[in-house]
Amino acid sequence: MKIQIYQGRNRIWEKADITIVIDVIRAFTVAHYAFMRGASRIFLVETVEQAFKMKKNNPGYLLAGEVNGNPVEGFEFDNSPFHIAQKQLTGETIVQRTTNGVRATLNCLDSDHLYVTGFSNARNTAEFIKKAHMEEERKINIVASHPSGDDDYACAEYIKQILEDTKQISPQEVETRILHSHVAKKFFDAKNTGFIREDVMCCVKELDTDFVMKVNVISEIPMIERVQVC
Ligand SMILES: O=C(O)[C@H](CS(=O)(=O)O)OP(=O)(O)O
Numbered sequence: 317m318k319i320q321i322y323q324g325r326n327r328i329w330e331k332a333d334i335t336i337v338i339d340v341i342r343a344f345t346v347a348h349y350a351f352m353r354g355a356s357r358i359f360l361v362e363t364v365e366q367a368f369k370m371k372k373n374n375p376g377y378l379l380a381g382e383v384n385g386n387p388v389e390g391f392e393f394d395n396s397p398f399h400i401a402q403k404q405l406t407g408e409t410i411v412q413r414t415t416n417g418v419r420a421t422l423n424c425l426d427s428d429h430l431y432v433t434g435f436s437n438a439r440n441t442a443e444f445i446k447k448a449h450m451e452e453e454r455k456i457n458i459v460a461s462h463p464s465g466d467d468d469y470a471c472a473e474y475i476k477q478i479l480e481d482t483k484q485i486s487p488q489e490v491e492t493r494i495l496h497s498h499v500a501k502k503f504f505d506a507k508n509t510g511f512i513r514e515d516v517m518c519c520v521k522e523l524d525t526d527f528v529m530k531v532n533v534i535s536e537i538p539m540i541e542r543v544q545v546c
């Protein structure tokens with residue numbers, strides 16, 4: 317396996333056989349919690365307008381995400397894992413629009429296998445990929461979607477070492493790096509009431525769930541699907 321880490325949501329990398337896009341704070345932690353709460357699929361869209369258009373054609377869809385971190389008027393959900401964890405989402409279809417994670421993912425659709433994760437499902441995702449693609453000589457890109465956030469970069473290094481069977485970074489170290497990343501700062505600022513510390517606390521918690529999040533790249537509109545881990 318040849319594994320390379322890249323940073324940012326804009327495409328600077330060559331095509332890989334397998335791509336893992338990371339968004340710890342907060343998009344793919346939200347996605348992980350949404351599936352845990354029963355969501356059946358998550359469509360990924362670039363713009364707010366696209367999300368509203370999908371809702372118009374499919375009134376039952378639920379819109380989630382942010383623009384510059386802020387909630388979008390008319391969306392059912394913001395980009396908060398803490399909030400989505402309180403919802404019952406059995407069988408629901410979500411349409412997600414976010415600044416970093418979703419955009420970076422939409423820039424990787426030429427990958428044969430495309431996975432997304434936050435830290436909450438990072439170990440499961442890495443272990444799954446190791447098993448599923450063990451016997452193949454694969455080129456793997458890990459994309460830390462925030463252009464400068466150590467939250468995603470720390471998680472990328474963590475996943476890489478699991479794939480390579482090297483033990484250098486502990487989960488505690490990743491947690492500390494996420495908490496100290498500049499991206500996390502506004503969530504601990506009591507004056508910044510739009511951002512809650514509970515979100516970051518969701519983002520640093522590793523959860524033992526039995527699925528990974530894989531993007532269906534051949535769907536007309538790309539969507540994250542839940543893939544059961546045996
Ligand atoms: O809402 C988020 O957490 C971010 C945007 S920002 O970094 O807070 O401005 O979006 P995401 O795509 O989840 O990184």
Ligand SMILES: [Mg+2]
Binds near residue numbers: 340341342343416417
């Ligand atoms: Mg992020």
